Amino acid sequence: xxxxxxxxxxxxxxxxxxxxxxxxxxxxxxxxxxxxxxxxxxxxxxxxxxxxxxxxxxxxxxxxxxxxxxxxxxxxxxxxxxxxxxxxxxxxxxxxxxxxxxxxxxxxxxxxxxxxxxxxxxxxxxxxxxxxxxxxxxxxxxxxxxxxxxxxxxxxxxxxxxxxxxxxxxxxxxxxxxxxxxxxxxxxxxxxxxxxx
Ligand code: AMP
Numbered sequence: 239x240x241x242x243x244x245x246x247x248x249x250x251x252x253x254x255x256x257x258x259x260x261x262x263x264x265x266x267x268x269x270x271x272x273x274x275x276x277x278x279x280x281x282x283x284x285x286x287x288x289x290x291x292x293x294x295x296x297x298x299x300x301x302x303x304x305x306x307x308x309x310x311x312x313x314x315x316x317x318x319x320x321x322x323x324x325x326x327x328x329x330x331x332x333x334x335x336x337x338x339x340x341x342x343x344x345x346x347x348x349x350x351x352x353x354x355x356x357x358x359x360x361x362x363x364x365x366x367x368x369x370x371x372x373x374x375x376x377x378x379x380x381x382x383x384x385x386x387x388x389x390x391x392x393x394x395x396x397x398x399x400x401x402x403x404x405x406x407x408x409x410x411x412x413x414x415x416x417x418x419x420x421x422x423x424x425x426x427x428x429x430x431x432x433x434x435x
Contacts, residue, residue, distance in 0.1 A: 241266050241320035241430055242345060244327075246396065247353030248388040249381070250360035250367070251410045252417065256353065257324040259418050264425070265433030266320035269311050271304055271328075296383035298328060298391070305335035312339065320348075329391040333398050349428055350399045351421055353410035357385055 241264045247253040254270065261268040275293055278286035285307075289299045298304075308326050311317065327333045340346055355363075364381045399405050406424035410417060422432070 239319075239431060240345070240348070242340075242348050243320070243322045243351065243425075244347055244349075244399075245322060245324050245351045245353065246392065247410060248355060248357070248360045248392075249384045250363040251353040251355040252363075252414065253324060253353050255414060256351075256417060256421060257322050260351070260421055260425070261322040263422065263432045264320065264322070264430065266322055267316050268322050268324055269308065269317065269326070270324040271299075271308065271326040272324070274307055274311070275299065294380070296380040296387065298387065301329070301331045301335065304328075305332060305339075308336070309339050327395055330395055330398055333395050347399070347404055348430060349425055350396070350405045351424070352396055352405060352407045353417070354407055355410040357389075359411060360385060 243260065243264070243266070245253045245257045245260070254272075257268050257270065272293075275286070275289050279290050279293065280286070285303075288303070292299050304326060308323070312321060323336075327336050336347075361381065365378065368377070368381070396405060406421075406428075408417065408420045408424060412420075426432070
């Protein structure tokens with residue numbers, strides 16, 4: 239059985255943390271474009287040099303660059319039976335790229351988990367995290383810019399997936415464990431099975 243998942247939510251929605259928990263429970267790798275970019279920036283690779291200024295500003299890396307990275311990653315062996323995408327696709331053009339890639343392999347997403355968190359709550363969490371972790375990419379302006387881009391570019395992808403009947407909207411306000419349980423319940427209601435412990 240395959241498990242191909244996407245988690246969508248604004249920055250500060252907790253999607254990174256929940257994504258790791260879901261991936262672990264369902265026995266699939268997390269494919270996070272943000273993590274891939276951060277690792278490349280840290281290691282000062284040619285890709286890292288190319289995307290540093292863009293990610294620092296909170297803007298989106300060009301679709302072609304991002305989609306190629308994801309295609310390469312999804313072609314690896316550990317993603318054969320499933321994966322959890324975090325942070326990609328982030329606009330409708332990327333949805334098209336992913337559809338093309340997956341349909342070329344006779345595959346499709348099984349579920350799109352949308353973590354609903356009000357903007358005010360995201361802002362509060364991100365500002366706190368920036369203070370605690372001293373994240374250089376999380377200044378107030380950049381945080382606001384990321385949330386604006388989420389609302390204008392990323393939220394519309396939910397309307398593309400909804401008619402396919404694969405979207406699960408999850409209330410993202412609550413304790414981490416409560417939210418994880420909500421997500422598990424939604425995925426299990428779709429007949430997706432957690433991996434044996
Ligand atoms: P994230 O950790 O998902 O918030 O990603 C951090 C940054 O990486 C974003 O603000 C973007 O600059 C870039 N990024 C991550 N995923 C994508 C994507 N799918 N398309 C374009 N840029 C992305």
